[in-house]
Amino acid sequence: MRLFLLAAFLVGLAPAPQQAFGANGSPALQPLDQITLQVFDKDKDGKVTLPEVKKSLKAFAGMAGAFGGDPSAGPNKMAQTVEAAEKVAPALFALMDADDSKGLDASELKWIVKVQKALKSGTLRNLTRDVFDTMDTDADSVLSAAELEAAADSGGELLPKVVALVHEAFPIRKSAEELQQMLTKGAEASGLSLADGIKFVDADGDGQVDRKEAGKAFSAFKSAFLQGAKTLQEMGPMLAMFGDMDEGGGGMGGMGGMDGMPRGRGRGRGR
Numbered sequence: 001m002r003l004f005l006l007a008a009f010l011v012g013l014a015p016a017p018q019q020a021f022g023a024n025g026s027p028a029l030q031p032l033d034q035i036t037l038q039v040f041d042k043d044k045d046g047k048v049t050l051p052e053v054k055k056s057l058k059a060f061a062g063m064a065g066a067f068g069g070d071p072s073a074g075p076n077k078m079a080q081t082v083e084a085a086e087k088v089a090p091a092l093f094a095l096m097d098a099d100d101s102k103g104l105d106a107s108e109l110k111w112i113v114k115v116q117k118a119l120k121s122g123t124l125r126n127l128t129r130d131v132f133d134t135m136d137t138d139a140d141s142v143l144s145a146a147e148l149e150a151a152a153d154s155g156g157e158l159l160p161k162v163v164a165l166v167h168e169a170f171p172i173r174k175s176a177e178e179l180q181q182m183l184t185k186g187a188e189a190s191g192l193s194l195a196d197g198i199k200f201v202d203a204d205g206d207g208q209v210d211r212k213e214a215g216k217a218f219s220a221f222k223s224a225f226l227q228g229a230k231t232l233q234e235m236g237p238m239l240a241m242f243g244d245m246d247e248g249g250g251g252m253g254g255m256g257g258m259d260g261m262p263r264g265r266g267r268g269r270g271r
Helices: 002-013 032-040 050-066 077-096 106-121 123-135 145-152 158-169 176-190 194-199 211-244
Strands: none
Touching: 032 050, 032 106, 032 211, 050 077, 050 211, 077 106, 077 176, 077 211, 106 123, 106 211, 123 145, 123 158, 123 211, 145 158, 145 194, 158 176
16 A cells, blocks of 8 residues: 555645646546557557557556455455456447557557547447448347347348448458448458357347346446546556556565565555
8 A cells, every 4th residue: 555655645745737727727638549659668669559458458467356345245446457458448449540650650540538538428329220230130129049140141241231330430450341341341350150149138038138237238348438537537647657567567566566565574664
């Protein structure tokens, strides 16, 4: 705990000549794309790689465990945010890596901000509804197993329609055709089957997805994304510091562990 307070103090001492402030006088949050680059670009080459993201999330998970309070109380909010980020990071990374360079530069990271704004404005919710309606070919408000299979068929007529809707709202690739190729390739590389994907949304396990289940899945994604973005923006400088303190780097391990207490010693007089 003492290490955490010391880190907070050091961050507070760091000079910030260009720091902006909000209307209430508190420091304004940095844009999500900028703080993401600051936190995850460990080698400072102007790009964020997936290994860098995974390494940082691992460090954050350790920090959440060290400062999360009573372990018997279950996962704390930060731990839950990190866990959610670990699950979506590979897919989100592949989607934003428009040039397939295995690294996200400043221009590609701006898509995170666009998703954040789309979630807050309702644009992404409307897109989700449009996609559902397009897949629901019999208009019964339920995506049957057959409809889901048709929507996932790369050689069928339904998938291009769905991808076209996504591309119109988020032209993250040069064309809808290129986006479809990327999504198909990503699905194959993940090793996940259609049944695996349905399990994430099909709450009652009946093999199909109704409108209510789709809405709940979207709400869960929205909550996880916005909570993760808020945590990153509020704690960015602190997370950047702790993210550098990984094993073998002379950081947390070299300072007696994540809790700041020397290993193998009691609770006597510490300095």
